Structures are given as structure tokens and as C-alpha cells.
Amino acid sequence: MSYYADQQFQNLIPENFQPGEYEGCSFSQCNFAGMNLQGFSFEDCSFTNCDLSNCKVPGVSFRGVSFDSCKMLGIHFQSCNPFLIEFSFKNCQMDYCGFYNLQVKKTIFNSCRLLEADFTMANLIGSSFAGSELSGAIFDQTVLEKADFREAQNYRIDPELNRIKGARFDLDGLPGLLGKYGIKIG
Structure with a gap:
């Protein structure tokens, strides 16, 4: 080689x-x-x-x-x-990328476009999605402990299906966490 x-x-x-x-x-x-x-x-x-x-x-x-x-x-x-x-x-620009079941702790995804990216079962402890566009991104049984979602946009993360302890979110991101409950914020 x-x-x-x-x-x-x-x-x-x-x-x-x-x-x-x-x-x-x-x-x-x-x-x-x-x-x-x-x-x-x-x-x-x-x-x-x-x-x-x-x-x-x-x-x-x-x-x-x-x-x-x-x-x-x-x-x-x-x-x-x-x-x-x-x-x-x-x-x-990372639309439709797949990270299924990967151990990628502390990965930086800063100001990226991740439309419909698949993070199912990935370990993203300590990762940063700061400033990223996450419309349609899939978080299912994903480890997001201590992840940074500040200034990230349009994510949908179900706290019951993902581990999010210690993750950081803006107040603007609350609808992305609570959307399934039909709660109106603001």
C-alpha cells in the first residue's frame, strides 16, 4: 500500500x-x-x-x-x-449522512447542515452540534450526554428514547425536546 x-x-x-x-x-x-x-x-x-x-x-x-x-x-x-x-x-453540508451505532464521542459538528442525518444508537457523549441545522435528523437510542445543542436549529430529540443527561440546549430549542407532548412554549 x-x-x-x-x-x-x-x-x-x-x-x-x-x-x-x-x-x-x-x-x-x-x-x-x-x-x-x-x-x-x-x-x-x-x-x-x-x-x-x-x-x-x-x-x-x-x-x-x-x-x-x-x-x-x-x-x-x-x-x-x-x-x-x-x-x-x-x-x-452533510445531509443524509449515517452514523448508525458509531462510537464518536466528542465529535464536533459546528455550523453544519445535517438534514435527515441518522444518529440512531450512536454514542455522541460530549459532542457539539452548535449552530447546526438538524431538520429531520434521527436521534433514536442515541447517547447525547453532555452534548452541546446551543444555537442548533430544528432538531427533534425524544428525552425518553435518548440519553441526554448534562446536554446543553437553548431556550429556543425546547420545542425540539418537548414537541411530542404537545406543549406550547411562549
Whole structure:
């Protein structure tokens, strides 16, 4: 397997992106939409202004990877390698992404759009969704203890189906927690 360290990649297209181990690399303005990333491993890498929509990620390792201002529609992260998985997202468009049953504590999803993302049975202890748009996102048997939902919008979280002890919410977010009870606030 090829090994790449501390390299910068800009404007890459799938034909020029080879499977291998990438460590300390940065990717900027690359278009990997629809690509199968099986056989890839990323450690301490950053992706900025990249399109990874509908990428297939079976067995892919993400360790210490940051995504900033990326388009990442429909990625099923639950199929990637769960061992030491760690990533963060800022200003990313992540509609229809799946995190089913992943152990992704302390993950940052700041100012992201996560329409209909699936967090069913995920462990998100200490994660941050600050400023994110969560319309239609699914939280079912999700561990959200100490998670930060301040300034997040349009979430629906059932306190009876999810663990939310110590999670932080704005007053504006109360309808997202109490909606099923038909309570009118304000």
C-alpha cells in the first residue's frame, strides 16, 4: 500500500487519487464525489472545500481528520473502520449522512447542515452540534450526554428514547425536546 505524509493536494480528481495511507496531508478543493474510498486510511488529515458526496467508505480509517466547508451528502460513516475513529466537521453540508451505532464521542459538528442525518444508537457523549441545522435528523437510542445543542436549529430529540443527561440546549430549542407532548412554549 502506498504511503503519503505531510503532502498538500489541491484540485484532485478521482482518477488521480490513489488508495493508500495518508498521514498529515491536506486536501483542498478536491472533487471525490461518488468515489469508493475502500483501501484508504487518513490520519491527522484535513479536507477543505472538498466534495465527498456519496463517497463509499467501507473499512476506511479516519483518525484525527477535520473537514471544513465540505460537501458530504449521503456518506454512510457507519461502514468505515470504527477503530480509533475521530473526526470533526465545520461548516459542512452533510445531509443524509449515517452514523448508525458509531462510537464518536466528542465529535464536533459546528455550523453544519445535517438534514435527515441518522444518529440512531450512536454514542455522541460530549459532542457539539452548535449552530447546526438538524431538520429531520434521527436521534433514536442515541447517547447525547453532555452534548452541546446551543444555537442548533430544528432538531427533534425524544428525552425518553435518548440519553441526554448534562446536554446543553437553548431556550429556543425546547420545542425540539418537548414537541411530542404537545406543549406550547411562549
